[in-house]
Amino acid sequence: MYIIKTLNAISPAGLAKLPANQFEIDNEAAAPHGILVRSADMHETPLPESLLAIARAGAGTNNIPIDACTNAGIVVFNTPGANANAVAELVAGALVAGSRNMAAAVQWAQGLKGHDAIAKEVEKGKKQFVGPELRGKTLGVIGLGAIGARVANAAVALGMEVLGYDPYISIDAAWSLSRSVQHCVTLGDMLPRCDYLTIHVPYLPTTRHTINEQTLSLCKDGVRVLNFARGELVDNAALLNALDSGKVAHYFCDFPTEELLGVKGVECTPHLGASTPESETNCAVMAAAELSDYLKNGNITHSVNLPDVSQPRMGGRRICIIHKNTPGAISAITGVLTAAHLNIENMVNKSKKDVAYTLLDVTGDLTASLAAELSGLEPAIRVRIL
Structure with missing residues (x-):
């Protein structure tokens, strides 16, 4: 019998992958064999000698002490692709809503309540929210994994010209891409051509501030930047300077910070990327299946610190x-x-x-x-x- 501890609420569909005749869910266990976690910070969490594996119901694992786990022989799993559709849909929505200034327009329209001549005010005020259509514009996608590929394909369906950059693209991702997506060998080839730019790479020491002063300087004036991957992928100081200069027209971000909030041209959402019931279920089911297969059979799939x-x-x-x-x-x-x-x-x-x-x-x-x-x-x- 394997003892599993959960550090966050895990979808019942995921827990159902751990049958009671083989697994015991004990959230107070001092010596679990496995841990299921979503966003709980584990950096100060003791790693008992009994612990064999941690499964993160999500893609990012920066809340888990990877090096300490590796040194202790604890396998860390994540669930790449399980929330891909949820994030890709949100990015597609941000492309449309951001380009048409919908957030600001909605806020302005709410202020009309109580006016005597709302229709007249609408006709007079709507000009300030004019924004371009997506059809015919160019989108650059940095990272063509499960999410980036879906975003690229959605943009093609919206009539955009799509450029993709990913030096590490997998065979599966390449097969899933629309033939209309043009592959760029370097960011220098792609950035000067983009009206919109979106990033979909994991956060690693090597990807921190991928969008920075230098990369922004290569972009055309008035580019719209989207970041629904990780806040640290963008140098906020450089982004805000580019916003001031007009190099960047708008920044759409799923990771609010003090310096971004309240800035004109910045639209922040509260980390909604994977916030769908379908995504939470998919992540939980995949994480539980990975944990179960390792504990029972020793098989490793989707580990961030051990080979598959x-x-x-x-x-x-x-x-x-x-x-x-x-x-x-x-x-x-x-x-x-x-x-x-x-x-x-x-x-x-x-x-x-x-x-x-x-x-x-x-x-x-x-x-x-x-x-x-x-x-x-x-x-x-x-x-x-x-």
């Missing part, structure tokens, strides 16, 4: 080893198994930076002391026998 490793169970016992990615690690592991007269029916090993994961299906007389012997190897971080 998955293979069908072949019978016998399964040995799961998280270890340092160092020379001689595999030979040390197989040496222990050979000395124990175990037959390796199946083995897969993959690495991710400094850490690796080896999955072995074995037959033979597997003694209780084997896990301790494997754990004693210098490269070993965590050993499980299923």
Whole structure:
């Protein structure tokens, strides 16, 4: 029986993926085997020795201490693509609403309540909210993953010319893109052509302030910028300077901050990207499935700190080893198994930076002391026998 702790409210559809005959949901557990989390900050949360995995019901994992988890042999999962449709729809809505100044127009119209001649005031005042149509304009999309590809395709359907930049585009994402999306090799090729610019990349040290003073200087005057990915991807100071100079006409952002609020030309929404019941369900179901498969079978899918490793169970016992990615690690592991007269029916090993994961299906007389012997190897971080 695996004990699962939830740090946020998790959709019942997700919890249903953890049947009661195999999993116990205990939100007060001091020694859980797995944690399901959405937005709760875990950086000050103790990581008990029992903890094997954390599944984030969402894409971003900056609320989880990744390095500490890796060092402790705790697999961290996320759910890429589960909220993609929700975010993409919001971006498409922001393209339309932002271009037509709908937020300001609605606020202005609310102020007409109580006027004697509303119709006359409407006809007189609506000119201040005139905005361009999207058809025929050019949208630049930075990042063509699950969300970026959907946004690009929606913009094509709206009649826009769409340019895409993603040096790391996956095969699946490439197949999902409309043939009308033009691929740009560099940002320098794309930015000067864009009337609208939207960013859809994960927040990493290397992507922080992707939109900055230099990249904004390459844009045409009056560009409209959208950020529904992560606030840190945009240098707010540089953005506000570009707004003052007219380089940027409007900034649409899902991440309000003190310096952005109340600024003319900035439209902030309160992190609504994944705030749909469908998205919350999709994320919870995927996170629970990932957690279940790892705890029961040792398979890893969509981990941010370990390589993805998955293979069908072949019978016998399964040995799961998280270890340092160092020379001689595999030979040390197989040496222990050979000395124990175990037959390796199946083995897969993959690495991710400094850490690796080896999955072995074995037959033979597997003694209780084997896990301790494997754990004693210098490269070993965590050993499980299923």
